[in-house]
Amino acid sequence: AAKSAGRNRFHFFTRALGVAAQERLQQEQALKSALQNQEIYVEYQPKVDFSSDELVGVEALVRWRRNGQVVSPAQFIPVAEDSGQIVEIGRHVLRTACRDACEVLVGPLFSVPVAVNVSIRQLTDPGFIGDLKAALAESGLPGHALEIEVTESVLMQNMEAAAEVLGKIKALGVRIAIDDFGTGYSSLAYLASLPVDVLKIDKFFVDAYATHPKNMAVITAIIDLAQHLRLDVIAEGVETRSQADFLLAHGCRCMQGFYFSRPLSLAALQEYAKRMQTELLRA
Ligand code: C2E
Ligand code: MG
Ligand code: MG
Ligand code: MG
Numbered sequence: 001a002a003k004s005a006g007r008n009r010f011h012f013f014t015r016a017l018g019v020a021a022q023e024r025l026q027q028e029q030a031l032k033s034a035l036q037n038q039e040i041y042v043e044y045q046p047k048v049d050f051s052s053d054e055l056v057g058v059e060a061l062v063r064w065r066r067n068g069q070v071v072s073p074a075q076f077i078p079v080a081e082d083s084g085q086i087v088e089i090g091r092h093v094l095r096t097a098c099r100d101a102c103e104v105l106v107g108p109l110f111s112v113p114v115a116v117n118v119s120i121r122q123l124t125d126p127g128f129i130g131d132l133k134a135a136l137a138e139s140g141l142p143g144h145a146l147e148i149e150v151t152e153s154v155l156m157q158n159m160e161a162a163a164e165v166l167g168k169i170k171a172l173g174v175r176i177a178i179d180d181f182g183t184g185y186s187s188l189a190y191l192a193s194l195p196v197d198v199l200k201i202d203k204f205f206v207d208a209y210a211t212h213p214k215n216m217a218v219i220t221a222i223i224d225l226a227q228h229l230r231l232d233v234i235a236e237g238v239e240t241r242s243q244a245d246f247l248l249a250h251g252c253r254c255m256q257g258f259y260f261s262r263p264l265s266l267a268a269l270q271e272y273a274k275r276m277q278t279e280l281l282r283a
Pocket of ligand 4 (some may be wrong): 202
């Protein structure tokens, strides 16, 4: 009996594995055709200077429209990371963002950078710097109008490899932001030595400062740190006026979040940017 129970358990185990593997394979397959069928596209979320109400940048965020439903990047990026498809998807996002930014953001009216998220698999891909150069060259976007966002936890896990690539990115004039800052236990010594331009305060602290006052100290410490290292600082996930007021009062002027705007299509971003410009001229 013991033997057969063991065999059943084994049987169950392999079947469960089989289902998981099958689902993964299906998602990989679907992602492959998604790229071919242009189901992968990009939205842009404005970054705003709350003290002057100016547009200071935008962040490109990848989307997948699968059978009429939009799949969140939180769901498919990890699959694409594992399968390596992230390299091709990332290249597509980079090229799209550079081209779109040239059309909408870098002109006589505006001159703000577009930020593109890059995962570790992309960053350490031997073709990444070549892809970056190609995206800039074919769009005509100047390097300083592009920003690369890398999450803090990813940087810290791959410090040696990351530092080398960041240096090469920087050599192209491209800006570098550390995303989700405050959650990845950065070594401050390393932070000072990396060619970083911007710290992005993670949404977690923006949400939690009101309920857990100690997070207030974390936010103000990050803002101070940025000032001392002469880095720009921006808060992500700002949803309310009181969060925006709190951040501004503590010296963080740049913000991003639903309070200002959700991620937008290129056309809607164009309208948003025009509207902001008109209001500024009127004020
Ligand atoms: P992230 O880079 O930290 O981007 C911020 C995420 O927070 C976005 O989610 C954005 O839509 C969302 N967000 C912005 N403001 C608010 C707010 O006020 N409230 C709330 N609740 N959420 C807000 P999204 O687009 O689902 O992206 C999730 C993550 O997926 C990103 O986090 C980024 O790490 C990754 N990602 C997105 N696009 C790409 C890409 O092209 N390549 C790579 N490698 N990763 C990407
Ligand atoms: Mg980001
Ligand atoms: Mg972030
Ligand atoms: Mg985040």
